[in-house]
């Protein structure tokens with residue numbers, strides 16, 4: 190079966206997640222970062238499974254009526270199959286239940302794929318953070334969507 194299954198993230202998932210993280214980012218999160226998100230009561234963490242294998246994940250932090258995308262990646266072999274869309278759809282439902290109204294994120298200005306994904310969801314650019322990223326140095330585009 191090729192249906193993508195979205196479920197909560199658990200500590201046992203972390204090694205698989207970190208291997209995707211390393212393939213996806215120049216400054217990847219550590220195992221400890223994922224562990225602290227899993228245990229935080231202010232975080233929503235999800236993985237996408239395809240045939241029992243983790244192929245993507247998302248972490249979002251929420252406080253009062255605001256939430257912030259912390260991490261989102263899909264394994265390079267499984268991109269352009271709607272997996273990021275399924276992860277975002279899932280967390281947005283949960284964030285609405287949590288009472289979030291404003292969903293913020295930062296994205297590298299050169300990250301065309303992610304910017305397109307967010308635009309498609311209805312995120313709009315609301316600012317630029319100069320020199321926000323390192324390795325390589327780059328500005329962040331700040332985007333926001335009203336839930």
Ligand SMILES: CC(C)(COP(=O)(O)OP(=O)(O)OC[C@H]1O[C@@H](n2cnc3c(N)ncnc32)[C@H](O)[C@@H]1OP(=O)(O)O)[C@@H](O)C(=O)NCCC(=O)NCCS
Pocket residue numbers: 213214261262263264267268269270271272273274275295296297300301302303305306307309
């Ligand atoms: C960005 C990322 C998460 C997208 O994951 P994905 O599962 O491939 O995305 P989806 O298949 O759900 O794409 C949904 C829509 O986003 C847009 N999109 C996604 N990848 C795109 C690309 N490479 N080029 C143009 N548009 C793209 C399209 O509009 C797409 O819809 P379509 O396929 O019907 O045209 C993935 O490329 C990734 O993991 N990149 C590395 C990590 C990263 O940059 N994370 C975001 C940090 S802010």
